[in-house]
Amino acid sequence: MTRFPPLPLKTVLLNTARIEVWPARLLRARSNHDARALARARHVLRRKRDGVYLAAELYTGLLPLTPNLQREPGLTAALDALDALHGHARFGIEHIGELELHGLHERLGMLGLDEANYARRTGLTLVAEPDWLAFAGFDRYRRALWLRFDAARAWLQLRDAALRDGVLLEAISGYRSHDYQLGIFERKRARGLGIDDILAVNAAPGFSEHHGGLALDLGAPDEPPAEESFERTAAFEWLQANAGDHGFVMSYPRDNRHGIVYEPWHWCYQPA
Template identity: 60%
Template sequence: MHALDWHLANSTHVEALPARLLRPRARANADARALAQAAWCLRRKSDGRFLATYDGRRLHALCHGLAREPGIGEAIAAIEASCATAGATGSLPLAGLEERLASLGLDAAYGKSTGLVLVPEPSRLEFAGYDRYRRPLWLLEPAARAWRRMQRAALADGVALDAISGYRSHDYQLGIFERKLARGQTVQQILAVNAAPGYSEHHGGLAMDIGTPGEPPAEESFETTPAFAWLRGQAGRFGFRMSYPRDNPHGISYEPWHWCWQPPAPAGASPASV
């Protein structure tokens, strides 16, 4: 099966991943057997906890209290819908996002002051290979295909590009804030380098952080590498643009590693109308 035939089925609280991607990581014998027989593995989005496997008919619990876990039925429905639509994707509702923002002391004024917009999560994302840490990289289908083409083209020019991260859920973004707050940073300090939950381009499955072997991830020094020079000259051919150049209007720190895929402009459209 071609790698891009693997996909993530997304729902509000739980995401479903192809079990074959997780089999090498199984430690317990019972879990390994369950993964070997299942098509899907269900994972809680708030903390990454694996909850159950699903073979298309039955659930096998990987945690205690599965019956009390919210969102399992919605996740199974998401699996069935994602398989039935053959690559089509919709957007998940933004329910609960206001509460997440309020917990950080933020409201709609944040979007107005930064010019950032709310980004819903897709209901389906495609497997685009692995990132630097051997984690599955999830993107929307056109971005996944463009990334793979761009990575091959760079390698043909002697430049190695690797993915640092791609899609992130709202819950994952909130976790970044919670961890940094626990280390003593203020919300305003975090907002200088991370968009508020719901406002990150990573939520939509079109943005990714790009690196190159031997270079630390998400550091400004990336701009001195041949990989960055190649991206500046060639990424536009594949639909990618750098989202946060120096002095960008959103108040986000310069991020030479953060690139976002944009759909091609309709024929005859002017740049101002796209």
């Protein structure tokens, strides 16, 4: 397994409507061509919809990794975000913006999901994505864990406090884009599942706390992810007693008002 030295909290993911800009060293090469490019790159432009690597930003300029890069939707916004980063734009809680939701409304309609009815039934509201996220270490599967800056800082403090008490908390997942959740629905619809069947096990795209970069799914060693059995672990007992001191609450207890199944693993940071 590849081991990465710690990266500072200021390591960021630049987020735009269609493209993410990743630090190159946090991505895995998918081909020899990618490997050569990533070895020299500072950042990589990655299409959100399907994860395709679009271009590598080298010290000598931009290296296309896909044909017709100049016609890629959202390219200008991604390059503008990269320019702002190199212009030494300050990244902090006071500089977190939100992406627009207009494209999400359109895609929800194409899926056949009645957005207004779903919101009324669950009491949930659409969650905008932040325009940048902070690197908060790696999850259980050695994937980069991205959270909003304040949630990332609080998570690291929570994790370290638990460790001092002899409890190991594992992050299962953090930020998820609208595109990620939409992809789940689109694939299931393509297999013939109805929208109500999918909603029985998956939150509607755009309505998950994970989209805002504030929510974490947590686990414990040797415990399967996202299972109710997590409530019987020492990690869950510790969270119940201590998570609130670090700003985290369990979003979906039993019989919650949203009608969402009991999720003892799902904890969300509440900004002061």
